[in-house]
Amino acid sequence: MTEARGSTGAGRARYAPGTPCWVSLMVHGLEATQDFYRELFGWEFRPGPQQLGAYVRALLGGREVAGIGTLPPDRQLPVAWTPYLASDDVDATADLVRLCGGTIGVGPLDAAEAGRMAIGSDPAGAVFGIWQGAEHSGAAVSEMPGTPAWNELRTFDTVGVAKFYETVFGFEPVAAVSPDIDHVTLLVDGRPVAGIDGVGNALPRDRGPHWMTYFEVAEMERALERLAELGGQVLGAARDSEHGRVALVADPEGARFALVRRSG
Template identity: 70%
Template sequence: MPEARGPVGLNGEAHTRYAPGTPCWVSLMAHGLTATQEFYGELFGWEFQPGPHQLGPYVRALLDGREVAGIGQLPPDRHLPVAWTPYLASDDVDTTAETVRLSGGTIGVGPLDAADAGRLAIGSDPAGAVFGIWQAAARLGTDIAGVHGTPAWNELLTFESASAAKFYETVFGYRRETVASDDLDHVVLHVAGRPVAGVRGLGTALPRDRGPHWMTYFEVGDADEAVARVRGLGGQVLAPAHDSAHGRVATVADPEGARFSLIQGLPEA
């Protein structure tokens, strides 16, 4: 994971329009909307506002009045995995969705309008990893970065990086950069010369109960304290906090099983 993680600079500064291909939003579809809000509100300090409701009951998470992420409620009869999903920016979601189909992926939802906020689609890559596509109108996406409780990075965990990266390059126009390592299959995707997302091939180490999926990293002020809070709120610790080249990192799951990572970034030089 490269050091440039957020959509903009640090310390909460707002962004302008996201360049196509840049992760611009993360959304969680859960079974218990109220309990899920309570968990993330306690963990990240989020507050919530309702809507838009095109996909059913849905709330937007806010920090200091600025939009961070979304949480929706799965219909009772839909037994889908509870997971965080990144949305990748597009100037034309209909064209991008068609490119997804032509490149071997699928579109499961949309394209459709989300009131005046924008236009969206939800699809999956050829290996089955789910992602969203967002064409902004009134709402550009995540409106704050670099502070506790904000998305910091998104990484695709899949079988092998080469074919997955090629799909996303074709659809979103990324430039890829392979991370030099003898034992890691890792590619970083760039937009306009800036790293925006990662692709990590795990081979047989990929969890069988999840398959290929996107992992969202959230910024925290203290990774160890955040891990303890996750446990105290009824979540699970999948990989304890440990030091990495990019800061202190842990992987956890909320009470419904949605996996995400926590990162306490290295101090600015």
């Protein structure tokens, strides 16, 4: 569970095209959601960009980690974490999404001087963002508790969807060498940056194909206890994996994400 990353801090390198560079959450109660993640991950918050409406950027040690915005009251959209994949030309990428059977639901549009964005979905319906950075290239800190550690697509099967992401974003897909596992790792410049997990009918009926963001924690059991105290839900018992200890959880509004305590 490694990821193509630049250096941390304000002077970090730009993300290579295709690399997950940001995660964003749209919710109904912005203040309550800020309180939850402030207590769980130690995040602080800064407003903006204004073009995105009621939107804040989460910070760790003054460096940007993620974004949280407010859903329009007249739209019944799922509350979910959405990864943004880096692009050098969001308009061209959006065109390619459409040509390859996906859809673009928002944008492309400018987010002030921060950059340019779009939100789309793949042919199976999983939602993702596209980000062309300007002043804001993406998350400025990683590999510490409270930061995104990994993004994985959970879908029916990997075959067609992996081809979509390969064509649109230039990923190199590497399939698991096992007849019992339907999993593809997506590489950028030879480095793993995300995964696709084909789970067939095991997908939740109320969710369908979706991206899952993993956030790093220092102590798994304590993090799960704190999450429950704050009104979140533990959806599955913590389990050991080749990457560390992992647990599926949800925040008080139902947004699902995973916690991971890395090995080593």
